[in-house]
Amino acid sequence: MVAAAVAPWSAERVIGLAPDAASAKAGRGLATAAKWADTGASEDALWGHCQGSGKKPYQACVELAEPAYRCTCPSRKFPCKHVLGLMLLWSAGAVAAAEEEPEWVGSWLESRAGRAERARQRAESAGPRDEKAAAKRADERLTRVRSGAAELREWLTDRLGAGLGGLRGGDELRTVAARMVDAQAPGLASGLRRAAALADARRGAPQALLGELSMLFLLADSVSRLDELPAELVETVRTRLGFPVDTARVLESGERVSDDWLVVGVSDEENDGLVTRRAWLRGERSDRTAVVLAFAPPGRPLDGSLPTGHVVSAELAFHPGVPPLRASVVDRAEPVLAPEPRGVAVDGALDGYARALAADPWTDRVPVVLARVVPTRHGESWALSDEDGKQALPLVSTVDPWPLLALAATGPVTVAAEWGATGLHPLTCWHDGRVIRL
Template sequence: MGGQVVTAVPWTAERVAGLAPDPASEKAGRALATPAKWSGAGVNEDAVWGFCQGSGKKPYQTCVELAEPAFRCSCPSRKFPCKHAVGLLLMWAAGQVAAEAPPEWVSTWLAERADRARKAEQRAEAAGPKDEEAAAKRAEGRAARVEGGVAELKVWLTDRVGAGFAGFDRNGAEELRTVAARMVDAQASGLAGGLRRAAGIVGRRDWPDALLAELSLLFLLADAAGRLSGLPPELAETVRTRLGFSVETARVLESGERVSDEWLITGAADEENDRLLTRRTWLRGRLTGRDALVLSFAPPGRPLDASLPPGHVLAAELAFYPGAAPLRALVAEKGIPLPAPSAEGGSIDGALAAYARAMAADPWLERWPVLLSEVTPAEHAGGWCLSEKDGTALPLVPYAFPWSLLALSAGGPLTVAAEWSQAGLRPLTCWHENRAVRL
């Protein structure tokens, strides 16, 4: 009967490795990717499952739903996916899991997930259309609160910069956090975030210059917010987004700019802020050369979206959020991600020119994706950088350890995907010997 079961197309080992929450989980998963450690393993078109013998008497029950993907394991790990799920998927990628009809515990779990999804749709339908009048009143009330917060911040910034920063290293951070709390009350989360970043600058090396630069951007944002009606529509959308106003997903999918392409998934970066996990996934259109950013969020302990594995290429249509320099997008329609054994990047000069154009349109831009070819990791002025043959170089962020890049490079050039910010380059993915390596 096993030969009659319809199965999903096996994933690549690189795609599975991209799901691992950290290098330790990937390493542990590879150690488990052997049939000798599993029993009752099977796969069909919806899921892959099996029992992995751990240190206890009872084996761990592991299952992965392939569509989302979603993970379930009876082990006590709080990582998603755990090492058992990673090992099971790697074993499947190696063709070592037979096609089988799912056992009852797998069918029950899949049915429960489908039932929850169905009930969520029913609740959404039962809720009916929004009360447009009430929504308009709420929006009007928030706009008034933000306007008041903007006016207050402009006065504070003018007074504070006028008074100077003498002695600010003693209590300035607390003063900035106090003003940030007032912006939270005014529902201007973008201004609050900028003030918290400024508070983190105080006391660092050369902090006055960096603080003044951060506060200047905040004043520019507050000033633009006070004259939204006179700004070009695209710039007004950018200002609203930077202030903290969200754009509904439905609006983006309905009226956002649509771009179809073969998208190279160049890299992903995870961060935890305010008890929320955020994944930034960067894509570049192979035909259009367009860059895109897809964001996903999850509370701690829950899995982030893993449907866009770095080092793969995806035929898809993206819907872009509005703005003066549209970068963030939603995946509207997509196919199956396939391994990209190589990537074609550009030069450092070209990357900086693209960044300058984006900054001219959106001066509050924090990060920019770069894809560089023919670069080599090198030490410079006590730090590390990626350097071209002629010596043109970009510094790495201070916390980026270059050892993996050095080992892969062995003195030769690499193609590297990274995030560029004021702190430097954060390498995400590199291509070596016809395969992508997530850094």
């Protein structure tokens, strides 16, 4: 009797796992039965052999629960083009269910299960957390952060009093950033490094540099007034400073919201040797916005369980803050491809950003879904504008406008994006009934 296999995912969900556009394109090129042999699917896994440039075909397999990937090709991307091609072949219904996994797939699944079990045993053997010692460490760190913040306030007051013209590039700012790292305030250090990059730039930098330093001063000054601020705002300040949030405690006592969550966009960003994935969600009943974060070293797989353009019935636990935005997934069902979402005009996006800044002045980006917009010229760069062209949001300078220009060639489109002080970063476009991750 053939074992029951998991229902194939949609092609859009598979493409959402691609680490970049080049991998997605290459994966599509490999999604033909002629390129594969010995394929199969079970309740737990998907596998097959793909002939590459060498004599021996590559072995590719996928554990569907996480998902996790393995391929014998030399690529350092996860998932690689072979895994993507295999999954697209599966999504098209061209991979048959099998009675059992081959030995090489079964061994890999067993090794993964063994590692998970050993990790569970280590966690259990670690014993209960020493709350008294943890509180002592937290107090010691806060003392160091207060000292660092006071030093930064004094330095900023002196530097701005003397004028920004005295800055010779960003080296001075990077030196101060190193002192903030020593003070265990990575949020202040990151802001100083951003300011250093602006100081090294030439065009339009003075205004942006002054804005970055002003927000740093506000954050450093807030450290001296933690006892006076509302509890929710204190949590926001601590998060901006870089204090970790205990996810276990969030899952235990955080605000819970159950809803059908639309994944409007997913953004990957590399910083300090770590890739951060932001999955932006919108509750269909609650109209709440949430962001679920995942982290991995460059080249390693990131959580792909929240695919762009899909709806996931889930319960989220929100981390503390003003407003509560970051969330951890408590429980979820399988994603389902969703129709094109409703969006707002440009003025609606501006109103939403203003409300976000009023609640959290350090907000650097908010999600927005723009309805019926078209790419237009904005000075020497590009923007997305309403149909009448009266209002527009400029794209960030690093965005390639040509994919959007091609998609909007026949008319306005719906676009999900991150909107912040540096401009609009498009993430998703809905076109002719398809969802396209940009």
